[in-house]
Amino acid sequence: MTNSLEDLAEADVILLTGTNTIENHPVIAQMMKTAVLSGKTRLIVADPRDISMARYATVRLRPRPGTDVAWLNGMANVILSEGLADERFIERRTEGFDAWRESVERYAPAVVERLTGIRPADLRKAARLYASADAAAIYYAMGITQHSTGTDNVKAVANLAMVTGNIGRPGTGVNPLRGQNNVQGACDMGALPDFYPGYQRVSDEAARAKFSKAWGATLPGTPGLTVTEMMDAAGGGAVTAMYVIGENPVMTEPDASHAAGALEKLEFLVVQDIFLTETGRLADVVLPGAASVEKEGTFTNTERKVQRSARALEAPGEARTDADIIFDVAARMGSPMPRLSASGLMDEIASLTPSYAGIKYSRLAHGGIRWPCPDTRHRGTRILHAREFARGRGKFHPVEFIEPAEMPDEEYPLVLTTGRMLYHFHTGSMSHRSAALEEYVPEGWAELNPRDARRLGISEGMPITVTSRRGSTRTHARLTPRSPQGVVFMSFHFGAEAVNRLTNPALDREGKIPEFKVCAVRVEPGASG
Amino acid sequence: MTGTSIRINGKRVSVYPEARVLGAARDLGIQIPTLCDHPLLSPSGYCGVCVVEDRASGTLLTACNTPAAAGMDIWTDSPRACEARRRTLELILSDHPESCVICEKGNACRLRDLASAVGLSLTSEKHVGRLYGINDANPFIHRDLSKCIGCQICVRACREIQGAEAVEFTDLGVRARPMTSADTELAGSACELCGLCVSMCPVGALLEKPGRHAGTEDERRAVICPYCGVGCTLELAVRDNRILRVSAGVEGSVNGPSLCAKGRYGLGYVGHPDRLTAPLVREGGELVEASWDAALSRVVDGLGRAVAGHGPDSVAVLASAKATNEENYLIGKFARSVIGTNNIDHCARL
Ligand code: SF4
Numbered sequence A: 001m002t003n004s005l006e007d008l009a010e011a012d013v014i015l016l017t018g019t020n021t022i023e024n025h026p027v028i029a030q031m032m033k034t035a036v037l038s039g040k041t042r043l044i045v046a047d048p049r050d051i052s053m054a055r056y057a058t059v060r061l062r063p064r065p066g067t068d069v070a071w072l073n074g075m076a077n078v079i080l081s082e083g084l085a086d087e088r089f090i091e092r093r094t095e096g097f098d099a100w101r102e103s104v105e106r107y108a109p110a111v112v113e114r115l116t117g118i119r120p121a122d123l124r125k126a127a128r129l130y131a132s133a134d135a136a137a138i139y140y141a142m143g144i145t146q147h148s149t150g151t152d153n154v155k156a157v158a159n160l161a162m163v164t165g166n167i168g169r170p171g172t173g174v175n176p177l178r179g180q181n182n183v184q185g186a187c188d189m190g191a192l193p194d195f196y197p198g199y200q201r202v203s204d205e206a207a208r209a210k211f212s213k214a215w216g217a218t219l220p221g222t223p224g225l226t227v228t229e230m231m232d233a234a235g236g237g238a239v240t241a242m243y244v245i246g247e248n249p250v251m252t253e254p255d256a257s258h259a260a261g262a263l264e265k266l267e268f269l270v271v272q273d274i275f276l277t278e279t280g281r282l283a284d285v286v287l288p289g290a291a292s293v294e295k296e297g298t299f300t301n302t303e304r305k306v307q308r309s310a311r312a313l314e315a316p317g318e319a320r321t322d323a324d325i326i327f328d329v330a331a332r333m334g335s336p337m338p339r340l341s342a343s344g345l346m347d348e349i350a351s352l353t354p355s356y357a358g359i360k361y362s363r364l365a366h367g368g369i370r371w372p373c374p375d376t377r378h379r380g381t382r383i384l385h386a387r388e389f390a391r392g393r394g395k396f397h398p399v400e401f402i403e404p405a406e407m408p409d410e411e412y413p414l415v416l417t418t419g420r421m422l423y424h425f426h427t428g429s430m431s432h433r434s435a436a437l438e439e440y441v442p443e444g445w446a447e448l449n450p451r452d453a454r455r456l457g458i459s460e461g462m463p464i465t466v467t468s469r470r471g472s473t474r475t476h477a478r479l480t481p482r483s484p485q486g487v488v489f490m491s492f493h494f495g496a497e498a499v500n501r502l503t504n505p506a507l508d509r510e511g512k513i514p515e516f517k518v519c520a521v522r523v524e525p526g527a528s529g
Numbered sequence B: 001m002t003g004t005s006i007r008i009n010g011k012r013v014s015v016y017p018e019a020r021v022l023g024a025a026r027d028l029g030i031q032i033p034t035l036c037d038h039p040l041l042s043p044s045g046y047c048g049v050c051v052v053e054d055r056a057s058g059t060l061l062t063a064c065n066t067p068a069a070a071g072m073d074i075w076t077d078s079p080r081a082c083e084a085r086r087r088t089l090e091l092i093l094s095d096h097p098e099s100c101v102i103c104e105k106g107n108a109c110r111l112r113d114l115a116s117a118v119g120l121s122l123t124s125e126k127h128v129g130r131l132y133g134i135n136d137a138n139p140f141i142h143r144d145l146s147k148c149i150g151c152q153i154c155v156r157a158c159r160e161i162q163g164a165e166a167v168e169f170t171d172l173g174v175r176a177r178p179m180t181s182a183d184t185e186l187a188g189s190a191c192e193l194c195g196l197c198v199s200m201c202p203v204g205a206l207l208e209k210p211g212r213h214a215g216t217e218d219e220r221r222a223v224i225c226p227y228c229g230v231g232c233t234l235e236l237a238v239r240d241n242r243i244l245r246v247s248a249g250v251e252g253s254v255n256g257p258s259l260c261a262k263g264r265y266g267l268g269y270v271g272h273p274d275r276l277t278a279p280l281v282r283e284g285g286e287l288v289e290a291s292w293d294a295a296l297s298r299v300v301d302g303l304g305r306a307v308a309g310h311g312p313d314s315v316a317v318l319a320s321a322k323a324t325n326e327e328n329y330l331i332g333k334f335a336r337s338v339i340g341t342n343n344i345d346h347c348a349r350l
């Protein structure tokens, strides 16, 4: 997030898109709802599904799945043609405006309606509300990024914030909501193929020299493979061994049967986790890990805040923390690493990572610190880009609407979109084993619009089969107008339904994020599949 | 400050423009008993327990919702105030079921606390209590509205903090109680089962189901929620290496008093019998338990063989969006400096 949860409620307008916030980030939804109910904040909700947050919206847009660039450009089009742009901000803080302006000229409201289904009057209302606010913030999540055009979507979001000058002040910003509790931290710490900690590039010679020296090894300079590329490489034989820690790619990768098949081809697979996951079942060695409450450490939340978490329990049996296990493996491989405590490790991280340089355990006792935190007297950064962007001027990136990689056709006439729900989490390996949650929602379902259901002869609760070009899965039908016509929604928390047998592995070109939000399916009554 | 000043129990205090009598007293260190006032919620005046006497005007008033006005001469424990408070409490108790002995709210019940402070016991005077079915159709929240004292803390909390407006207080005379808009069960209503109202209920009308009979903890530990990226702080009540209960409200946390159902009720997995407690290695097609020594040898052998045979880039490492920063850092350091590959990623790119 460019901004912080502390200044969220200072927004006069919040544009929410691609986030089912009440279910996926409930406590942030709580902050938004109370901001709306207090009368301070007005809400624009842009989502194909009729998510619960829509109840709080002043303006409601329901674009067809996978058409985000079109309506985002359309908002910009209205803002420009109605003179609502922030000329001063554009002049002083940005570049590339003219080329971009030309590109959005093609997205007049009538054109956008054809592409997205959004009525011109609604698009105009949303654009005016967003652009006229003193402080307007955009919040988004995987509904924006999990598309083959995900990076374009994010650029279109950023363009909208820049053209209205909604950057760098309280209550504004471009604010992605992170899914898991430490996605932000995993990225910050360089659990990425192209970055060391703090987004220092592995291809940058100076950075490589610095880390080679600190870690006492000559480090490779070419970026590695992303997770989806790893699966392909495993299937093709270029990767022969994998070490999987606390992840379950068999469930989370798109086209899950492909992922499982690829992992089976490996000569060696070691999986380290707290449960025997679907991925663990394929492993040669499974190492028992400690749960997060069984170890001391820090997590970085979606607003960049580094927070300490105490060790509350002993790990069961012989389970051990990931750190202890890694220390052992490294030592046995002949390259021992100093066995530091969590706080000692943070000191090492701080010494190598400018944005974490001022983070020390002793400073985190009464609440976290948001990075960048360049030294131990710095209080952390509430709002990014307050005076300038990291790269100097903010660049407008022209982006064009491209259809999702797979569109409905005669054989697969419906769009499947996937997501999460309030009472479960991710693959469900934790939430299904928490008795109260599991009792409340023991199984998954598919949400269908009642009209589609009627046409298909499907009634509430009926067993159904959902089939895509890649596979087929059984579940139960729930008829609800939350799903627009032509759209089926499923969550991916339920192993038995393994919705990722259906999804399309088409990757976004730059972000390398799979298109979980759109694929073509057909739905049939009965559990025939 | 352009001081409005009032006297409380003979002491002079200057107050903020918006201050209420109850807050002004609190600033002086004088606690006025109340059931319905909560520092995080708007004042209401529903319970009437915070009654005090203003000798300047000769009136009794409820301290929680009366603005502190210049010249007031407040006496919090004058005989008139005490008598009025006692009568109010008597009335509330007369309507309250006699289940204190078995009620799990136990010592934490504010009604019981206040009643005994003024020398009332539950049986002093008994009218017919209100009876409601116990609303039990969800695994998180136990609602026994016969114990409801009408303080409306839950209604205000749900509206003012949670923003869900899932319950409202319906005016049905003696049957008045907080209920969902269609008087349905919480499950399936606008209720998000966040548990905030339960954590604030002063009596035993709302109780948490998980951890209900767990008893008292030895210690409390603040951890970051293992689920989503909001980063709420959970306070775990722990005894015998078990989590008894989860609560919010830790100083410096992002979530204040709030949590969602996952954070509050979703930590059962930690103690689940499915937890892996020993390494497993594949022998003849089956995963069987092994010693750490044997398992680690296999790991070192398997990774080492790949590096030796096909080069470091034949190895790929997945770190975890659930692991700590320090562990992710170590895993990256391991992949890059020990194995010698940049093939490291995690499964959730946002
Ligand atoms: S559990 Fe949460 S949402 Fe439900 S009534 Fe209580 S405060 Fe409202």
Ligand code: SF4
Binding pocket: A025, A026, A027, A028, B225, B226, B227, B228, B229, B230, B231, B232, B255, B259, B260, B261, B262, B263, B264
């Ligand atoms: S309590 Fe709920 S909102 Fe808070 S971090 Fe946990 S899952 Fe997210």
